Amino acid sequence: MAKHSLDKDKIKILLLEGVHQSAVDVLERAGYTNIEYHKVALGEEALVASIQDAHFVGIRSRTQLSENILKHAKKLVGVGCFCIGTNQVDLLTAEKLGVPVFNAPFSNTRSVAELVLGEIIMLMRGIPQRNAVAHRGGWLKSASGSYEVRGKTLGVIGYGHIGTQLGILAETLGMKVIFFDIQDKLPLGNAQQVHSLEQLLSLADIVSLHVPETPQTQNMLSKTEFACMREGAVLINASRGTVVDIDALKDALQSGHLAGAAIDVFPVEPKSNSDEFISPLRGLDNVLLTPHVGGSTAEAQENIGVEVAGKLAKYSDNGSTVSAVNFPEVTLPQHSDTSRLLHIHHNRPGILIKINQAFAEKGINIAAQYLQTTSEIGYVVMEVETHQADTAFEQLKKIEGTIRTRLLY
Numbered sequence: 341m342a343k344h345s346l347d348k349d350k351i352k353i354l355l356l357e358g359v360h361q362s363a364v365d366v367l368e369r370a371g372y373t374n375i376e377y378h379k380v381a382l383g384e385e386a387l388v389a390s391i392q393d394a395h396f397v398g399i400r401s402r403t404q405l406s407e408n409i410l411k412h413a414k415k416l417v418g419v420g421c422f423c424i425g426t427n428q429v430d431l432l433t434a435e436k437l438g439v440p441v442f443n444a445p446f447s448n449t450r451s452v453a454e455l456v457l458g459e460i461i462m463l464m465r466g467i468p469q470r471n472a473v474a475h476r477g478g479w480l481k482s483a484s485g486s487y488e489v490r491g492k493t494l495g496v497i498g499y500g501h502i503g504t505q506l507g508i509l510a511e512t513l514g515m516k517v518i519f520f521d522i523q524d525k526l527p528l529g530n531a532q533q534v535h536s537l538e539q540l541l542s543l544a545d546i547v548s549l550h551v552p553e554t555p556q557t558q559n560m561l562s563k564t565e566f567a568c569m570r571e572g573a574v575l576i577n578a579s580r581g582t583v584v585d586i587d588a589l590k591d592a593l594q595s596g597h598l599a600g601a602a603i604d605v606f607p608v609e610p611k612s613n614s615d616e617f618i619s620p621l622r623g624l625d626n627v628l629l630t631p632h633v634g635g636s637t638a639e640a641q642e643n644i645g646v647e648v649a650g651k652l653a654k655y656s657d658n659g660s661t662v663s664a665v666n667f668p669e670v671t672l673p674q675h676s677d678t679s680r681l682l683h684i685h686h687n688r689p690g691i692l693i694k695i696n697q698a699f700a701e702k703g704i705n706i707a708a709q710y711l712q713t714t715s716e717i718g719y720v721v722m723e724v725e726t727h728q729a730d731t732a733f734e735q736l737k738k739i740e741g742t743i744r745t746r747l748l749y
């Protein structure tokens with residue numbers, strides 16, 4: 341069992357945005373009992389107050405860990421995004437501060453694909469507007485603008501974990517699937533890759549976005565792209581709000597060029613369930629608006645809690661950074677008879693030599709050494725005999741270029 345230079349009950353874990361109880365259970369079972377739990381995202385001031393003495397922080401998509409916030413988090417050792425997206429974290433700043441960021445890359449993908457599948461059917465039948473009219477006492481019984489999905493073409497933009505699953509599910513309903521991705525991807529089922537966004541938009545009856553938020557995907561669909569879409573086509577966005585130019589979408593819907601849309605993510609989202617949702621799309625009957633719930637199912641949230649909490653506990657216990665999104669990935673075996681030292685440094689030539697020299701001068705024998713780097717930082721993990729661990733730790737702290745170092749007994 342790993343022993344820490346800091347006792348586990350002194351390691352503060354801040355969990356925000358109501359991450360699933362399964363996360364708390366995993367951390368407590370691993371011996372981490374100093375957990376500050378909030379059901380909501382914190383405002384900037386409260387976040388700064390809570391994060392400044394936290395060693396780990398767990399968030400979902402609402403909490404912005406900006407450069408400013410991260411710089412207040414002087415004790416921060418690791419970040420867990422209990423979701424897929426990591427765009428809410430300033431990953432480069434975290435990396436430079438020696439803070440790995442972990443996420444759950446798969447656990448909610450099936451939930452998103454299922455929601456989108458349901459929305460495809462609802463939109464193709466014109467259900468959002470029939471539902472809205474019925475709520476106002478109207479009765480829109482008509483086959484006009486109502487279609488089966490069988491035989492229709494689904495265009496998937498971003499053929500990753502969600503896009504591929506959606507494609508397979510859509511094919512089971514008899515749909516034809518085409519996709520556009522910046523990488524060459526293995527088409528699953530009978531799906532076909534097309535080689536330009538314009539081609540996809542001109543062929544698809546339903547367009548569904550599944551790309552991450554990046555500089556390239558910012559307003560990826562705007563006025564010109566909507567004009568490329570087929571008359572009467574529908575759009576689904578359950579990726580990120582910044583990917584669609586919402587005003588241009590509103591125009592395309594109001595002009596009747598697009599028959600409908602289902603939007604789960606927005607450029608600006610309410611910070612809590614008690615804040616007002618403001619969007620130009622409010623009041624459009626042919627638009628399904630959902631409050632960023634694509635991944636919000638009991639199954640997904642429980643699995644994410646277990647997955648991300650497990651990664652945080654593992655990094656804290658033994659230094660493993662496997663699947664960190666901004667950090668050199670080091671896979672580590674369990675250590676028992678030795679002490680383990682973790683050293684994060686600026687990636688400059690000669691640091692490993694300096695460490696080895698400093699240890700040699702003190703007669704410290706290195707039992708094992710693992711190193712990985714990115715262009716910004718290096719992460720070296722060493723095992724030494726326990727009676728030499730404190731001396732080794734003191735030597736490591738003095739190495740020029742050190743960002744942070746930790747000792748696991």
Ligand SMILES: NC(=O)c1ccc[n+]([C@@H]2O[C@H](COP(=O)([O-])OP(=O)(O)OC[C@H]3O[C@@H](n4cnc5c(N)ncnc54)[C@H](O)[C@@H]3O)[C@@H](O)[C@H]2O)c1
Pocket residue numbers: 424425445448449452497498499500501502503520521522523550551552553554556557578579580604605632633634635636
């Ligand atoms: N609504 C929700 O609750 C919810 C839940 C989970 C994920 N998401 C969002 O969905 C996104 C996709 O999730 P995923 O698991 O499928 O991710 P993924 O990384 O598995 O797939 C993303 C795909 O997009 C492609 N891509 C990237 N940039 C592109 C571009 N400019 N043009 C075309 N293709 C591009 C990538 O090559 C990749 O194949 C996530 O990044 C997240 O933001 C939303």
Ligand SMILES: O=C(O)[C@H](O)COP(=O)(O)O
Pocket residue numbers: 400401402422423424425426448632633635636
């Ligand atoms: O990135 C994700 O996984 C989704 O956007 C879900 O985010 P949430 O955990 O805030 O619902």
